[in-house]
Amino acid sequence: MALISLALRHAKTYWVFIVFVLVLQLLSTMALLWLPSLNAQIIDRGIALGDTDFIWRTGGIMLLASFGQLAVAVAAVYFGARTAMGFGRDLRREVYRKVDSLATLEATKFGAGTLITRGTNDVQQIQMLVLMTLNFMVSAPIMMIGGIIMALREDAGLSWLVWVSVSVLAVIVGFLVWALLPLFRVMQDKVDAINNVLREQIMGIRVVRAFVREPFETDRYGVANREITDVSVKVGNIFVLMFPVIMMVLHLATGAVLWFGGYRVADGDIQVGSLTAFLQYLMQILMAVMMGVFMTMMIPRAVVCAERIRELLDTKSTLSFPEAATLETPEAGRVVFENVTFGFPGAEKPVIKNVSFAAEPGKTTAIIGSTGAGKTVLLNLALRLYDPQQGSITVDGAPVSELTRDQLADTLSLVPQRPYMFSGTIGSNLRFGRTAATDEELWEALRVAQGEDFVRERELGLDEPVSQGGTSVSGGQRQRLSIARALVSKPKVYLFDDSFSALDVATDARLRAALPSATQGATTIIVAQRVSTITDADQILVIEGGEIVGRGTHDELLGSNEVYQEIVRSQLEQAEADDDQERIAFDSSAGAATAAAYGAKREVE
Numbered sequence: 090m091a092l093i094s095l096a097l098r099h100a101k102t103y104w105v106f107i108v109f110v111l112v113l114q115l116l117s118t119m120a121l122l123w124l125p126s127l128n129a130q131i132i133d134r135g136i137a138l139g140d141t142d143f144i145w146r147t148g149g150i151m152l153l154a155s156f157g158q159l160a161v162a163v164a165a166v167y168f169g170a171r172t173a174m175g176f177g178r179d180l181r182r183e184v185y186r187k188v189d190s191l192a193t194l195e196a197t198k199f200g201a202g203t204l205i206t207r208g209t210n211d212v213q214q215i216q217m218l219v220l221m222t223l224n225f226m227v228s229a230p231i232m233m234i235g236g237i238i239m240a241l242r243e244d245a246g247l248s249w250l251v252w253v254s255v256s257v258l259a260v261i262v263g264f265l266v267w268a269l270l271p272l273f274r275v276m277q278d279k280v281d282a283i284n285n286v287l288r289e290q291i292m293g294i295r296v297v298r299a300f301v302r303e304p305f306e307t308d309r310y311g312v313a314n315r316e317i318t319d320v321s322v323k324v325g326n327i328f329v330l331m332f333p334v335i336m337m338v339l340h341l342a343t344g345a346v347l348w349f350g351g352y353r354v355a356d357g358d359i360q361v362g363s364l365t366a367f368l369q370y371l372m373q374i375l376m377a378v379m380m381g382v383f384m385t386m387m388i389p390r391a392v393v394c395a396e397r398i399r400e401l402l403d404t405k406s407t408l409s410f411p412e413a414a415t416l417e418t419p420e421a422g423r424v425v426f427e428n429v430t431f432g433f434p435g436a437e438k439p440v441i442k443n444v445s446f447a448a449e450p451g452k453t454t455a456i457i458g459s460t461g462a463g464k465t466v467l468l469n470l471a472l473r474l475y476d477p478q479q480g481s482i483t484v485d486g487a488p489v490s491e492l493t494r495d496q497l498a499d500t501l502s503l504v505p506q507r508p509y510m511f512s513g514t515i516g517s518n519l520r521f522g523r524t525a526a527t528d529e530e531l532w533e534a535l536r537v538a539q540g541e542d543f544v545r546e547r548e549l550g551l552d553e554p555v556s557q558g559g560t561s562v563s564g565g566q567r568q569r570l571s572i573a574r575a576l577v578s579k580p581k582v583y584l585f586d587d588s589f590s591a592l593d594v595a596t597d598a599r600l601r602a603a604l605p606s607a608t609q610g611a612t613t614i615i616v617a618q619r620v621s622t623i624t625d626a627d628q629i630l631v632i633e634g635g636e637i638v639g640r641g642t643h644d645e646l647l648g649s650n651e652v653y654q655e656i657v658r659s660q661l662e663q664a665e666a667d668d669d670q671e672r673i674a675f676d677s678s679a680g681a682a683t684a685a686a687y688g689a690k691r692e693v694e
């Protein structure tokens with residue numbers, strides 16, 4: 090079972106603590122069991138016979154035993170909590186490492202939401218069970234069995250009362266727990282549901298606003314919220330019942346003990362003190378039964394959580410990186426794709442079909458093609474976000490699959506299509522690829538990326554805070570920061586995925602003019618939407634449906650390649666310009682219109 094295997098695996102680390110806690114619990118429970126019998130002796134011997142000395146002595150012992158029990162119990166709870174929290178920390182770390190090692194494909198399959206829940210809430214549930222187990226699972230059975238033995242020692246004649254009240258309580262509490270369990274399960278689902286709705290709405294808040302979908306989304310949230318309320322109310326109703334019912338059983342049991350015990354005292358079968366002790370033992374037994382039943386209530390929930398965590402931990406990453414470097418880190422950065430074919434698992438058709446090309450150091454290779462053609466996937470393959478089913482991708486002859494993570498990161502730098510910023514400052518984001526970079530180097534990178542001006546305008550400059558996801562900077566600013574970030578890390582190969590789309594044509598041109606001196610002999614691969622961005626590329630690959638359908642320079646392709654001609658024509662039409670094809674490279678209105686159209690699409694994304 091997932092829960093047990095998880096618990097055992099981690100128990101090894103903590104066995105000293107666990108044994109210690111168990112011993113403390115044992116001591117504490119024994120003290121609790123001893124006290125009523127001392128009390129009985131005071132009544133039966135001390136009071137009944139008027140032996141004041143005995144009362145003082147036994148009273149003193151009781152006091153000591155109570156303090157001792159208190160100290161031991163506090164220590165037990167303390168060490169129990171430390172063990173449980175330590176266990177939780179280890180498990181969370183394990184989950185985190187797993188998530189970190191998962192390939193993009195598996196991570197997307199799980200989804201961010203459930204990965205977060207598994208790493209936090211699920212771990213917490215198990216941690217809670219471990220805590221309760223350490224606190225009660227030991228003391229409850231000892232208390233119950235010890236209580237029964239002690240009670241019978243006081244008066245065997247009343248033993249039937251113990252059996253009856255224990256059974257009645259167990260049945261009633263058991264029934265209530267049985268009614269609660271399915272509700273708890275539903276509740277977990279509803280918590281998941283409301284989290285999902287909320288997450289989606291927060292992530293998509295701009296789209297929701299843009300399309301005035303607030304009423305619809307509010308309704309959706311309302312439904313989820315109402316459902317969780319309904320379940321909670323049902324759970325609450327049962328809990329409301331639970332405590333009065335339990336108290337009723339306890340009081341009835343007390344009444345019965347006094348009633349039947351009274352007759353036995355009158356008949357001289359037992360003494361008053363024994364009866365008092367019997368009553369206290371019965372209460373302890375019933376308490377133990379209750380704790381036991383509550384414990385069992387937690388188990389199913391923790392089991393579900395353990396299974397979810399197990400599932401995650403058992404997922405094998407489809408990508409493995411070599412631990413130690415076996416190959417030299419590429420020096421030049423010549424990227425070669427050879428007959429690369431790749432399809433997403435479960436998809437019928439490959440997304441990339443038999444792609445071969447070489448991107449030379451010091452040169453710019455541009456990739457252009459319609460949306461969905463596979464440009465992003467192509468770059469992701471070079472970065473090893475996934476491995477191709479066929480073919481090979483090498484940098485300076487070294488297969489990317491044989492480079493370590495660090496080597497890959499040193500060699501290739503990606504400016505993603507949808508740049509992401511981490512919470513921190515502009516500086517901390519730029520230093521992502523190279524922590525040691527100086528402020529001067531950051532400014533230099535910003536200058537090339539055409540981001541210097543807007544960072545200078547900020548009051549704190551490089552220390553200006555950036556919010557998670559980079560929502561506090563504009564789309565174009567984020568794109569420029571992302572370009573600067575790649576420049577700071579000084580890789581051998583630059584991969585720009587549609588990184589100039591949010592820039593106006595003039596800025597785009599300035600950036601491209603500044604790039605060569607900054608990238609100095611590095612290989613540059615640019616995915617572009619606008620033809621104007623890539624007219625001066627050394628090599629342009631036209632890709633359509635995952636295949637390369639044309640390659641050459643701008644002029645060569647203009648003359649020979651139909652798909653390229655079509656792309657150029659459509660961009661011209663968009664600009665409502667005339668058929669002067671040369672104009673597109675320089676005419677800012679054509680580019681600007683495309684940029685505007687594209688920028689609008691971007692905002693909605």
Ligand code: TTP
Nearest residue numbers: 433440458459460461462463464465466467506
């Ligand atoms: P992309 O490579 O993302 O397409 P693109 O970059 O050429 O398009 P755009 O200009 O809009 O950025 O996707 C190629 C195909 O692969 C597309 O049909 C969607 C599919 N795909 C997946 O199925 N799963 C994925 O995770 C990605 C990234 C793409």
Ligand code: MG
Nearest residue numbers: 464465506587
């Ligand atoms: Mg793309």
